[in-house]
Amino acid sequence: MESDGNVRLRAARIAAGYSTQETLAEAVGVAVRQVRRWESSNPPWPRGAAARRLAELLGQDLEQLGFTRPAGVPDQQSAHSRELPRTQGVVTVPVPGVTLQPATVAEDFAGITRRHRRLYWTVAPATLHPTVVAHATLGCSLLTETAGVTRRTVAAALAETFLLAGRIEFFDGREPDSARETWTRALQAAGQADDQLLGSAILAHMAFVPGWAGDRPAAVERMTAARTYARRGSSSAELLAWLDAVEAECETRCGHTQTALTLLGHAQDVLATGSEHTSPEWLDWFSPVRLAAFTGHTQLAAGHLPQARQTLLQVLDALKPSEDKQRTVILGDLAAVEAADRNPEKACEYAVAALDQLCATWYATGMDRVREVRRALTPWQHEHCVRDLDDRLYGWETTVSALGR
Template sequence: MPQQARTNTRLRAARVAAGYHSQQALASALSVGVRQVRRWESEAPPWPHPDLQERLTRLLSQTMEGLGFRAPAGRDSGPELRRPQRASASGVLAAVPLQSAAAMQPATVATDYQSVTRAHRRMYWSVAPATLHPTVLAHAALGCSLLPETAGQTRASVASALGESWLLAGRIEFFDLQEPERAAATLLRALQAAGEADDQLLGAAVLAHSAFIPAWKGRRDDAVQRLVAARTYARRGSAPAILLAWLDAVEAECETRAGNTRTALHLIGHAEDLLADDVDQEVGPEWLDWFSPVRLQAFRGDTELRAGHLPQARTTLTAVLEALPADEEKQRSVVLGDLAAVEAAAGSPEAACQHALSALDQLERTWYATGMDRIREVRRSLAPHQHEPCVRALDERLYGWSTTVSALAR
């Protein structure tokens, strides 16, 4: 049996753990020839040039000695490392000492961590937010702990999934738990994790979500500034049309909140044009599951309502309700609430109450604080009709034992 060639097993192990499963993959990441990597993985690897030492140690998160190299006599042992990082007690990533080669996680940890992140994303649409939220936070804490034990592509994949987990936690805090200050801190962590992964599109999504927070408080200029940053990230990441259209929809929502409905409708029209011109229907990021052409029309219907264009809003929202997939239950409660608001503004309290009751039916199945907010707004607008039977029937449901207790508990 021929004797197996001896190799630099330390470098090979670090390469594989970092997600570079071939010598060519590492060569491409370092912008060197594959022959150079082959020499480094030989039994007696040559001492790399200083600039390659810097790139090797940064990419693989190991010292030169940890990668199996020995400095020639009279030469220093290579650059000091400042990475990887971990999470501090506040959840913000902070520098930590270098981990040894033995402590590095295998490349499979990225796939495993991503699979749980993906499962949480799907569960958001059906699991009670107060139940899901602590699980998502615990998963994010795990991701922060894994970062110091990963490098290269593996590290980038874990960091990207970590950013998505923080984003999901922030979405729950803002839209479901109605804790905007907490959401702001969580979204900052999501942005930092996206930066660790150099994930431009995820960074754009986080920044756009952060724009909702000042917009809801009436600080339009702050919201628009964050959207300018989000569009910059999207441009750097060559964002697909569906993500660019969502950014238009977010800005339209912020402008609507500020009373600038004409500007908002212009932005929605631009988003519609983007989607219409997307003949190749380029697929968006996997995590962009909160937006679609139908959701864009829901944005339009809400803006038309707030602009006082009631016939158009009624037509738009009715079409949205018919087109919504069956599993989009949270969005259905919002659309029903908007339809109730249209009828209340049109002076049709019975029709308004009918839609509001349907929304409450939906909320009993899948709770969504944003949907409940819509119903409460409708009830306030029905104050002139509060003695009519239909409004009293709505009150019976809105302030029944189960509904009231559930709302307070959540």
């Protein structure tokens, strides 16, 4: 043992993100003087729950942390060597190993996650997705080389990275099976971070898969889980309103539009009331304008055409320049309103505008809206406006772009 104390324990403590002895003592559940003794030149062997907690938080065995095992004390498997249960067909999030990265790795990794979050709104999904997946692979490796606060920070950023990858797969690539698997990994990472709000957001995204497939019981089950996680965390009004909106979307696709409208009305009340809690920074996909977009789509599905038209036009005017993906969806919904109102020329006008936007900013959800409109225009398929729409919809550029993505 070096004369300046237990340097192994001190180094592991700092690497795990516990910058002071006081923060480690609080995490372990012991007095500060106990940590001082452990970091002394002659540290006593930790006992009982404190020993297990110390090894778990710092990701190393006690002997690797600079302690000398007393005679007669058995060698037991430490917390960091336990494996998580494996899910069939899904790569599980690893548990910590013995090579620790410095505490700065957490912020470095999380910083890249934040940049990917912003890039999602402008970068082509086919270009961004491989980069996000590679970043997730790095995060899984870092989980084996970090512990304590550092590991939880990496795990939270990894959960968000997997969440983003799943969003690209589901909303941009129309790959629900891949998205479901990716979101399962996200949920595992959120569990490693013990982040209730991220868990809620991931579970709500997972509800989209059965919801869009018309499997209402499965969607409701996932939403119940999402609300349970939200209740355990410090949920903002925006997060709670978004949960209502997600469930409303699922109900709409399952044909329960009145239930959906009730949920959307509740979401508006939640936003109006507000909350003492602020939204997590990753909740960048929801706002009052986005709630109105959900509402307009449900009003359309319910056959409330004048209300849907008014709502969607207000949304279109309120969208920011950075919300071009959402713009394609709104234009598609406006086209559907006009088709349902037996106004094919106006419907085609909106559909062509959506195609123009899709050429600049691809979004599979927006293209789905245009295709739905074209099916609704079948009674007028010999009209010039519909034929012109077909020329755009099945032109070389659009067809190759859609198939290529």
